[in-house]
Amino acid sequence: MKTTTLGKSDVIVSEICLGTMTFGNQTGAADAFRQMDRAVDVGMTFFDCAEMYPVNPVRPETKGRSEAVIGDWIAQRDRSDDLRIATKISGPGNIREEGFTGANIAAAIDDSLRRLRVDVIDLYQLHWPQRGSYAFRQNWAYDPSGQDRARTIAHMQDVCQALKTAVDAGKIRAFGLSNESAWGTVRWIDVAQQVDGPRVVAVQNEYSLMNRHYDLDMAEVAVNEDITLLSYSPLAAGLLTGRYLGGVNPDGSRAAVDVLHGGKGDLGGRRTLQAERAVAAWKALADETGIDLIHLAIAFQTTRPFHVVPIIGATNIDQLEHLIAGFDVRLSAEVLDRIAQIRRDHPTPY
Secondary structure, eight states: EEEEEEEESSSSEESSSEEEETTTTTBOOHHHHHHHHHHHHTTTTTEEEEEHHHHHHHHOOGTTTHHHHHHHHHHHHHGGGGOOEEEEESSSTHHHHHTOHHHHHHHHHHHHHHHTOOEEEEEEESSSSOOOSSSSTGGGGOOOOGGHHHHHHHHHHHHHHHHHHHHHSEEEEEEEESOOHHHHHHHHHHHHHHOOOEEEEEOOOOOBTTTOOOGGGHHHHHHHOOEEEBBOOOOOOGGGGGTTOOOOOTTTHHHHHHHHTTOOSSSSTTTOOOOOOHHHHHHHHHHHHHHHHHHHHHHHTTTTOOOOOEEOOOOOOHHHHHHTTTTOOOHHHHHOOOOHHHHHHHOOOO
């Protein structure tokens, strides 16, 4: 597998990243070990995690379990030298009510280092903005009018200074954002320059055939500021597998597990009538071209006019093998034209 560099940093990673958010929950340790072994076999040596993982559901008592599974694997395989690890500190809510501040980031970094059993985190990310975000289907009622600009800038300065301390101490190598906007990304860049803190090199936002928010203002920021997109949910939380067509919840699927734990099974608000119609159109294109829908969705990521490293996740080793089988798929100009037309026919389905 080819390698690439995150933004303007010196952090070299594999061109596809392994997501680990189910490790320690839906994915048991034995299967997670098999996945990490297989990922390394094909040159996928970039893993993404977060202190709040595993998800589905997120529970205080499982906080950090995914990092710990990775750490156990690293300790058994002695692989820390050839891996690149990304993780995140949570924003307000979920398992960290107070969010992140200059005062608590140092302890959070130390906790992640301990669980991961590494000496340095290659990319440390803020899971979502302290001031709020339009991610996670909040775009339909997004209202930034209550934000306090001066408070936001002061918070950024505080956090950047703490991150600088961590970089100087050799605990993190690079700094990234997640679920961030164009305005927020540019302000973080400005503030880092003001306080001589680490510059943003990557933004981890949702991006797929069905979620194209990044294509506009964020794409412009990415190109002009040399920011790498780490695209999460490139399969639209499983919608782009086609497995949910017809309203079914296959056993063991993300939706089925969510329902089992009292959730709606709506894949975080992604399952809508419009989404069902869009997936049917994507499935028809896959069938017509003879390209597996999953492989089509991942191959699309490599065609973008900005730098993208897709994050792929699998509940089990069989799903990962299926993803790996499509790594060499490339899309023709004709297929890309059809993708553009389907996007116009089914814009913003969730």
